[in-house]
């Protein structure tokens with residue numbers, strides 16, 4: 001048994017690699033550069049270059065489980081499907097897809113993650129579709145500059161509350177379904193232990209950092225401009241993110257996710273206060 005970790009140099013993938021290493025499970029990291037932080041082994045793999053799809057199986061023919069993080073491109077499903085089919089033909093039986101809390105219900109049912117899920121069902125693969133809410137780690141990536149230099153976070157979410165989940169908890173949930181003896185065949189929501197609005201999150205930052213951090217309520221135009229600059233995509237894509245995802249938070253979408261039945265969710269352990277303390281240098285002037 002070997003587990004292939006696509007996105008293995010990223011936030012959740014690298015933490016998953018550490019968990020697998022500590023528990024002595026064999027794994028291999030897929031990365032565009034074919035390199036990963038020591039001591040992990042990596043293989044060159046690019047979703048946008050199908051000639052690299054054989055590489056993991058040449059490097060390790062015993063791969064039988066895969067952690068899937070698809071590429072953020074419009075034709076994601078067309079990129080991922082051929083790799084799933086190749087992997088299945090090579091003996092891979094279990095696929096664990098990192099999706100998002102609302103991905104299977106957004107965009108009229110044609111979200112690429114939904115198509116991937118339907119494809120896994122149609123070929124008879126074992127699966128787990130992980131559906132995390134908003135990452136706590138966004139504070140260290142999306143908001144690191146504005147917290148550090150301008151003492152604010154910003155959003156269109158108004159008073160909408162989010163059970164921010166740490167990628168450490170996402171990695172643990174992925175680990176659990178990847179190494180489980182029986183096929184998980186589930187789609188759990190992944191949430192953190194507490195619901196916080198951005199105003200409340202800013203208060204936790206203020207307490208821990210010892211300086212005033214505020215929540216700036218962006219206009220729609222400001223938020224669209226932000227997404228466009230950060231993600232480099234089309235204006236239409238930035239509008240979609242602002243209108244769907246941020247607005248849905250304002251309307252309570254993530255509270256509904258947090259309040260789902262315990263059998264449908266995994267509740268992580270990392271609280272925002274502990275996350276800020278552990279990453280304090282990221283936020284200090």
Ligand SMILES: NC(=O)c1ccc[n+]([C@@H]2O[C@H](COP(=O)([O-])OP(=O)(O)OC[C@H]3O[C@@H](n4cnc5c(N)ncnc54)[C@H](OP(=O)(O)O)[C@@H]3O)[C@@H](O)[C@H]2O)c1
Nearest residue numbers: 007009010011012013031032046047048099100133134135
């Ligand atoms: N942020 C949130 O609040 C949130 C919430 C819900 C769901 N999500 C989902 O979480 C996923 C991101 O997970 P993450 O934060 O753990 O990852 P991440 O830190 O964004 O890292 C992404 C990884 O993908 C790899 N990658 C990028 N382009 C690639 C390509 N063309 N071919 C092969 N590999 C490629 C990169 O590796 P190399 O550079 O080494 O190739 C990188 O390690 C996304 O699908 C996002 O939709 C995010």
